Amino acid sequence: MKIAYISTYLPRQCGIATFTNDLYSHIDKKVDYKQHEQHVFALTDEDGQYDYPEQVKMQINVQNHDSYLKVADYINNNDYDICILQHEYGIFGGNSGVFILSLIHNLNIPLVSILHTILEKPSADEKAILIAIAQRSSKLIVMNSDASSILEAVYHIPKSKLTYIPHGVPTFPKTQLEAKKIIGYEDKKIILTFGFIGRSKGIEVAIKALPEVVKNFPDVVYLVVGKTHPNILKSVGEEYRESLVQLIADLGVQEHVKFVNEFLDDDKLSSYLSACDVYITPYISEAQITSGTLSFAIGAGAAVLSTPYLHAKDLLANGRGILFPFNDSEVLAKELNGLFADPAKLSAYRKKSHDFGRHLSWSNLVDAYIDLFKKTTASQYNGHANKDMIGLEDLPKFDLSHIKRLTNNVGIIQHATYSIPNYKEGYCLDDNARALLLVLASYKDFRDEDSINLISTYLSYMSYVQLEDGRFRNFLSFDNRFLDQEGSDDSFGRAIWSLGYLFKRAPYISYYQIGKEMFFRAIPQFSKLISIRAIAYTILGITHYLEHQPNDERMLQELRQLIDFMLREYKAHQSESWQWYERIVSYDNAILPLAMLRSYTYLKDEELKDVGMKTLDFLDEILFTNGYLSAIGNQGWYSEGKKAAKFGQQPIEVTSVVLLYNEVYKLTGKVEYLEKCVHAFQWFSGANDLKLTLFDSETKGCCDGLETHGINRNQGAESTVCFWLSHIVVHEALSKFKG
Incomplete structure (x- = not known):
């Protein structure tokens, strides 16, 4: 072995x-x-x-x-x-x-x-x-x-x-008398506490008990054996030990408390534990489930006094020791005086510890x-069991509780502090457009009646922030003040994407009509876009519109012009080893090949399919190197010739991957792409670099990302919308899968 x-x-x-x-x-x-x-x-x-x-x-x-x-x-x-x-x-x-x-x-x-x-x-x-x-x-x-x-x-x-x-626990071969001579306290009654020193150990409780004990037994010495915990030393130094020294001076028991500021080897530790008459663990928290120091004391055959934390209640059951209340120096003093006044009682406790301690020796365990x-x-x-593709029964039940928590009569709040809406951050077009996509899809797939009202809310926000020339503002404060004169290209593109989707998913004709007006008002701005992702989002909106009106020549021409821009960017930046549209792979990356492949469906240009699949394969090699999705992080992205950033991974990246592989699965019919789509979704449930779930089953929200320190536990609009959008895509794909 x-x-x-x-x-x-x-x-x-x-x-x-x-x-x-x-x-x-x-x-x-x-x-x-x-x-x-x-x-x-x-x-x-x-x-x-x-x-x-x-x-x-x-x-x-x-x-x-x-x-x-x-x-x-x-x-x-x-x-x-x-x-x-x-x-x-x-x-x-x-x-x-x-x-x-x-x-x-x-x-x-x-x-x-x-x-x-x-x-x-x-x-x-x-x-x-x-x-x-x-x-x-x-x-x-x-x-x-x-x-x-x-x-x-x-x-x-x-x-x-x-x-x-x-x-x-180790074996303790020395007799008490031998051990007392070794440590130099053969004529003393020894009380002992050992282990790393910190406030959680409650040593001040034992010190406060000493004056009453010393009155009756002036030969008592309390040995505090151990160094200050290294983490405490780094943060506050010897603050706690110094406070204990001051307390000892204030109580006048300097001659009865000795610090042994060492991390003892086994032999020295054995001597101190074997020498002590009474061992104390005056810990202040009930939650401590395991205490190695307490086990050692029992193994050494000491009489033990302890506060009733979990491990002490377990080890000292059946009369193997004495429990006293947390932070109660008076009771502790009374128990110590009782033991020292009755040598037979003290000896009985020591024998019980010794007898039980034999069962704890490493040689027996x-x-x-x-x-x-x-x-x-x-x-x-x-x-490899956890790498199998999940089924419908493994998906959480669809639930917009957190989306509704973040939404008021104006729109969806951008951010949350944990699961509580953060009103200070206000609203943005990006999130309301994404949320519109979500509730349109959820009404289609789940007939969620609450989605009807949410569609109206998000559509109203988008209408409110659209300018006369078709552009949009993006940010709105919680007190309804505009925070910008004009939004970004990306927020414009996301708005067009959701409005295009509205053409085929609008539950009411009135929603359809206002969406149509907004969409067509924005068309003159399409040719002014310079952000490749904004262009990709706009392409997705156009292709959704073409599902409804496939023979609209004007829209086909707009699509052709936009996709030609993406083709030019690809040709300007690609090489044999770098099949991408830019010199950096940054955010929402899978949207780019997704737009290329969606365009192929309507323009029937084989070059679009070829470029879409090449850039898909290039991205795949980056994202799935470990058998699970490792999204590119925003702490540096991925530049040609450099290492991809691992952290700052966000749900928006995952959703675009889910959408891309679902599209390729529908285009090719190959099950391997459905598997990648589902495995990408499993990023939310722990198939990621930190192996932690980001979906909160209690709030029905999604955490904001994977950071270097762990999970960003805030559950904002973008992350939660992205989770449920991905859920809908995977749910629909698995529902139709006959494999």
Whole structure:
């Protein structure tokens, strides 16, 4: 069995690094080295320079997305049987550690994930990430027996996927007396807390309890063992430790509190834990599902006092320790005094810890890990199951709830803060034109009665912003002030596209009539367009009009002139290796070959079809290199001879790809293009570079894009309209598919 670990690793000072080192070492001792091999792929923070041991095969630069993909490729190409992921949000890059999803979803081997943090009240990113990890994992290991209820209730993860294995602890060979002599406190009653120092540890609660304890037992010393957490040091330095020092001085207990500001190796840690009489975890949050430090204390046979966070309630059940209320120094002082006043009681608690702690030793737990790993590697794993084409039953039910939330009696609001309309940004022609396309299509396909009123709203906005010469203004403030004298070419083109679509989809003759007036008023402006995308949008509008009036010679002539412009741009910029209309592939790219192929349908010019298919193939090689859609990001685009930008991916790119492949499927009848159309749509549901869904099943909105840090959680008009437009296209295509 060849095992790959994804984890932090020693000498990096991190609890998960210690955990992985212990697991690695005990498996190494247990299994014949000739029959198994283990390697670590270590997560290295931005500033980290570590002298890793030989078992570390590669490092992952936590904030470099490509670094995760390189490790996935290495694991796939070097005959590993299983990958073990140590998961804790903070050790990975991107929002809430989202980058790890790209690694695990590109693996072709079974995955077992060990969960070190399980939140009852996760953020949207935290919840989505853990659900994605669970879906990709063959098994999840939890270290708290109560974790399964949280995973089932909050994350909808079935219990059948979970395996409970307690947090392992090392052996503690020293007697208490030996350990006290080693650390120099043989004549003291020792209270101990250890681990990374931070405000969440609640150490001030224990310090505030000391004056009452010291009155009765002047030989008490409270040892706070551990360094300040590295992330806290970066952000606020030693602020918390300094506040504790001041508190100690204010209470006059300087002689009874000692800081051991070190990250201890196993031998030193064993001495401190074995020496202590009472171990305290005064944590201030109930949500902590796993505490390695608490497990170590139980393993060392200490009497334990703890606040009732989740792991403490689990480990200290059945009288194995004492729980005291959060932030309650008075009760803590009372419990400490009670233990020190009654040596028999203290000894009984220490014995219970010692007896239970034996079951937590790595030497006892390692067999459970080995058995699980073997069963997982032996089970059938289909690494490509998620690449199958979805069916109608997999599509979310059509629902314009968020579109209606963003729309008032003026039009659709451009932007949202999360799912709440952002009135400060007002309205724009681009979004109202796109929204008109959507509701016209939704009324046709779903007979959504609300669409009738929405059609009127968006059409009214477009009529209001059109100028006498046929041009349009674009932006309108929330208090209905125009913010520009004339809109962009692109907004003009999008308006013509939706008005052309209105000719064949208008539910009422009155809607048809006003749309016709607006369309024909704008025709003199067609020849003045210079933006190639505006021309492409206008071409789409004209071709929709020609579906209604295929013999209109004037429109055919307008179409010919516009498509000739695109042909000239293509010929001016293309080369054998660069089959494109510009020197840069930027935004809404698939609209360009789509316009070329739509024009072919009406002009019957084979050159248009040839150029359309060549530029489609060129774009395809850029977008689907990894087997899923990786849209070109707006953080640099894609210039000839350079690398395509990965982030700043937006839903508008995806919708144009969906429209393009659907058009080519209808033109050629080849199922491969329908599959690409559907796979492009799956970008919204997680078949993307971050492996996260952008569609919000609660609000029925769509997030605004994939950024370097993760998902842009705002759900604006453009992104939500694009999602539902894509949904309609895919729904219609799959409904007609007979394969």
